[in-house]
Amino acid sequence: MVADEDKVFKALADASRRQLLDRLYAKGGLTLGELCEAHDMSRQAVTKHLVLLEAANLVVTVKRGREKLHYLNAVPINEIYMRWIGKFERQRVQALFNLKQALKENDHEQA
Template identity: 65%
Template sequence: MTTDMNDIFKALADPCRRELLDRLSEENGQTLGALCERMAISRQGVTKHLALLEAANLVVIVWQGREKLHYLNPEPIQQIHQRWIGKFEPQRLQALATLKKALEDK
């Protein structure tokens, strides 16, 4: 299931959401309650952020009774790496050289 690249970039744009991903990368499969601990915002705030992460397919939900477990899905990050960042890699040194030259000539 390939999610829209834009959803992924948008989801990564917020520091709270990156924090949540970081926490899941430290301990995968946490409940909503656990993820709320030591966060500066309310539970509902966290819920909304997680909903965006889920929409971007960065996080996958598994219900277990009344608990909602959150699992990291590494695929979209990989996708950004390969399809987007990877695109700039071949020209990287070239671009750097061009930039330096332009700055010298000014």
């Protein structure tokens, strides 16, 4: 249950698991059933991915009655971000990210 960085990177190194995190980012507090509905994966596959995400502390769960609700826990991702992006770089990195987003949107508009 103790999260470490290797677990975080391994958990993130899979498109299906990143999709599950995207889904929980958009809406927290989903049950296993709700997570399965949105994905083209079997219940067993989703369960397996969730076990890895929980072990990496990227997903945390809360019990509400008989239901288990899943939440994205962004704390380990923030630790990775803070480790390599220094305080003075943050604004520049953000500026480049904004530029990339703006150019992408521009592309979509022209297409």
